[in-house]
Amino acid sequence: MSDRELLYNYTLHLADNSMILGQRCSEWCAHGPILEQDIAITNIALDLIGEARSLYQFASEMRGEGHTEDSVAFLRDVLDYKNALLVEQPNTDWAYTIARQFFYDVYHFNLHLALANSSEKRISEIALKTIKETTYHLKWSSEWMIRLGDGTDISKSKMQDAVNHLWEYTGELFQASDIEKMAFEKGFGADLSAIAPLWHSKVKEVLDEATIAIPQSAYQQKGGKTGLHSEHLGYILADMQFLQRAYPGAEW
Amino acid sequence: MSNKEWPIWEVFIRAKQGLNHKHVGSLHAADVQMAIENARDVYTRRMEGISIWVVESKHIHASEPSDQEALFEPANDKIYRHPTFYILPEELNHM
Amino acid sequence: MEINLEEVFQQKIDNEIKIEPRDWMPEKYRKTLLRQISQHAHSEIVGMLPEGNWITRAPNLRRKVALIAKVQDEAGHGLYLYSAAETLGMSRDEMLSELHSGKAKYSSIFNYPTVTWADMGAIGWLVDGAAIMNQVPLCRASYGPYARAMVRVCKEESFHQRQGYEIMLTLCTKGNPAQKAMAQDALNRWWWPSIMMFGPNDEHSPNSAQSMKWKIKRISNDELRQKFIDVTVPQADILGLTIPDKDLKWNEERGHYDFGTIDWEEFNQVVAGNGPCNKQRLKARVDAWNNGEWVRDAATAYAEKRAKREAGKTEAA
Ligand SMILES: [Fe+2]
Numbered sequence: 125m126s127d128r129e130l131l132y133n134y135t136l137h138l139a140d141n142s143m144i145l146g147q148r149c150s151e152w153c154a155h156g157p158i159l160e161q162d163i164a165i166t167n168i169a170l171d172l173i174g175e176a177r178s179l180y181q182f183a184s185e186m187r188g189e190g191h192t193e194d195s196v197a198f199l200r201d202v203l204d205y206k207n208a209l210l211v212e213q214p215n216t217d218w219a220y221t222i223a224r225q226f227f228y229d230v231y232h233f234n235l236h237l238a239l240a241n242s243s244e245k246r247i248s249e250i251a252l253k254t255i256k257e258t259t260y261h262l263k264w265s266s267e268w269m270i271r272l273g274d275g276t277d278i279s280k281s282k283m284q285d286a287v288n289h290l291w292e293y294t295g296e297l298f299q300a301s302d303i304e305k306m307a308f309e310k311g312f313g314a315d316l317s318a319i320a321p322l323w324h325s326k327v328k329e330v331l332d333e334a335t336i337a338i339p340q341s342a343y344q345q346k347g348g349k350t351g352l353h354s355e356h357l358g359y360i361l362a363d364m365q366f367l368q369r370a371y372p373g374a375e376w
Numbered sequence: 377m378s379n380k381e382w383p384i385w386e387v388f389i390r391a392k393q394g395l396n397h398k399h400v401g402s403l404h405a406a407d408v409q410m411a412i413e414n415a416r417d418v419y420t421r422r423m424e425g426i427s428i429w430v431v432e433s434k435h436i437h438a439s440e441p442s443d444q445e446a447l448f449e450p451a452n453d454k455i456y457r458h459p460t461f462y463i464l465p466e467e468l469n470h471m
Numbered sequence: 472m473e474i475n476l477e478e479v480f481q482q483k484i485d486n487e488i489k490i491e492p493r494d495w496m497p498e499k500y501r502k503t504l505l506r507q508i509s510q511h512a513h514s515e516i517v518g519m520l521p522e523g524n525w526i527t528r529a530p531n532l533r534r535k536v537a538l539i540a541k542v543q544d545e546a547g548h549g550l551y552l553y554s555a556a557e558t559l560g561m562s563r564d565e566m567l568s569e570l571h572s573g574k575a576k577y578s579s580i581f582n583y584p585t586v587t588w589a590d591m592g593a594i595g596w597l598v599d600g601a602a603i604m605n606q607v608p609l610c611r612a613s614y615g616p617y618a619r620a621m622v623r624v625c626k627e628e629s630f631h632q633r634q635g636y637e638i639m640l641t642l643c644t645k646g647n648p649a650q651k652a653m654a655q656d657a658l659n660r661w662w663w664p665s666i667m668m669f670g671p672n673d674e675h676s677p678n679s680a681q682s683m684k685w686k687i688k689r690i691s692n693d694e695l696r697q698k699f700i701d702v703t704v705p706q707a708d709i710l711g712l713t714i715p716d717k718d719l720k721w722n723e724e725r726g727h728y729d730f731g732t733i734d735w736e737e738f739n740q741v742v743a744g745n746g747p748c749n750k751q752r753l754k755a756r757v758d759a760w761n762n763g764e765w766v767r768d769a770a771t772a773y774a775e776k777r778a779k780r781e782a783g784k785t786e787a788a
């Protein structure tokens with residue numbers, strides 16, 4: 125893989141994570157638990173999709189040949205999507221949505237702190253903007269983790285259930301794929317092994333305050349980052365790509 | 377339990393450095409952090425502010441409309457509080 | 472000397488002095504306003520559904536973020552309006568329970584389905600267009616909190632219609648024949664419901680006179696409808712689309728477009744709950760509310776626990 129190809133693939137991986145989570149968050153729009161929070165999670169969706177767009181634009185420039193942010197986002201199938209399994213998990217309920225968001229936010233925040241020093245200028249520029257947005261997301265999701273964990277008996281059991289269920293998708297965030305390994309070696313990626321302990325300590329801090337137990341199960345799912353996805357992603361892409369597929373080459 | 381609505385908060389926004397915080401509206405929130413965050417999400421999506429105050433509506437005390445005359449009309453005839461009350465020579469220009 | 476409160480009140484209104492929450496107001500004024508503002512708020516949030524429907528399917532990323540931001544704005548509009556209504560002494564929860572039980576009404580337009588992407592264009596162009604026509608005069612409504620909410624709403628609305636029209640324009644000027652047909656089909660379906668948004672003809676609008684006197688309505692239904700048609704016809708021409716009304720033609724003498732008769736029977740059916748999506752829309756709102764109940768309760772419980780803990784801390788200190 126050439127350096128350029130590597131950077132292209134790495135950029136797609138970063139973009140796909142935020143794109144798919146943004147798409148998930150946007151499903152809440154008009155269905156939130158209260159108007160104020162409907163607006164809040166929709167803001168997060170917009171931040172994530174905005175970040176994904178910057179990255180897709182960068183990727184499409186690298187690819188050239190008339191590619192655009194849209195051709196890169198809408199014309200790849202499941203096997204070519206490089207997002208982690210965590211972000212494609214369904215919304216299920218507010219507890220799952222918050223837990224998924226929180227796990228991702230802690231990762232996302234620390235990842236972009238590292239990427240701010242990326243040797244690739246475009247990546248570091250995007251990282252600097254993303255850090256600001258993610259600081260807020262992390263604050264928001266941490267507070268909700270605590271509210272639900274330490275709220276009522278019902279909310280506590282729903283939150284514990286969500287954490288237990290989603291836990292097996294968190295390990296993949298730190299298992300570097302070949303692309304991530306090489307990206308780090310080349311200087312434009314991040315060292316995931318350095319982020320993992322930061323993630324664990326922040327997650328422990330918040331779960332402790334939320335009175336939520338950290339799951340003991342050791343098994344971790346993997347595969348999303350190399351294109352081996354859960355069944356969920358196919359449906360997400362079916363929705364997302366429908367018009368581009370049904371009317372090839374059309375302008376909208 | 378479920379009949380308990382989140383309290384109402386009044387939101388005040390400073391549009392830019394140097395201006396007063398101005399009342400912009402209200403919202404519901406369960407606690408003060410949430411109130412500030414909700415205010416950010418609801419009232420500053422178009423860069424309308426750089427600083428937020430929130431106060432739970434129940435802590436706002438208002439004057440009675442029926443006291444309006446007693447409270448505010450006595451200020452009406454105190455024209456000597458206004459600079460134009462003082463007649464000064466034209467040559468003085470700006471004072 | 473006996474002061475007639477009602478006369479003083481009307482004088483204030485006649486002199487364009489705003490009424491504020493703690494001012495004296497006739498009970499009927501309060502009730503009428505409460506109904507009008509809460510219905511308006513309900514329309515904003517039910518109105519999120521037909522468009523929210525297409526967020527995950529938006530055809531490109533630029534359209535996707537614009538649509539998300541637009542639907543999110545409608546949530547904000549609902550919120551501002553509920554806040555204004557709350558100053559009249561009814562809680563948001565009470566208003567919502569009236570919506571959920573079917574007692575309260577919302578704009579009928581949102582009971583029509585959004586079946587193609589072109590519907591996002593038609594809604595932004597026509598529905599938001601009609602809403603703006605209705606709402607601009609309300610920025611001068613006599614009730615302060617309502618007028619202020621409407622000022623904020625109108626400011627945000629301005630991008631909604633442009634967003635919708637741009638979708639139509641792209642379909643019509645850059646689209647392939649299938650996309651153009653999609654645009655025409657959307658106009659065909661949304662045209663009549665949109666012009667019904669202005670409500671019954673003036674002679675069948677019994678509360679209008681009182682509302683005009685109270686300045687919580689400034690311009691009559693028929694006048695607004697005419698205004699809307701007059702500005703919209705040339706916009707359809709630019710798109711190269713045909714408005715589905717064979718009686719539509721310019722009347723030189725009146726200086727307005729003449730238009731065909733509105734099928735009020737259909738309108739009444741939709742208001743009565745028999746529109747294509749009435750049940751679906753209401754269910755979506757009720758589900759969102761019911762599924763959110765444990766979330767809202769948890770936040771309340773946590774806030775109480777925390778307040779107690781903090782009180783304990785200060786006592787101990
Ligand atoms: Fe609106």
Ligand SMILES: [Fe+2]
Pocket residue numbers: 545599602628631
């Ligand atoms: Fe709108």
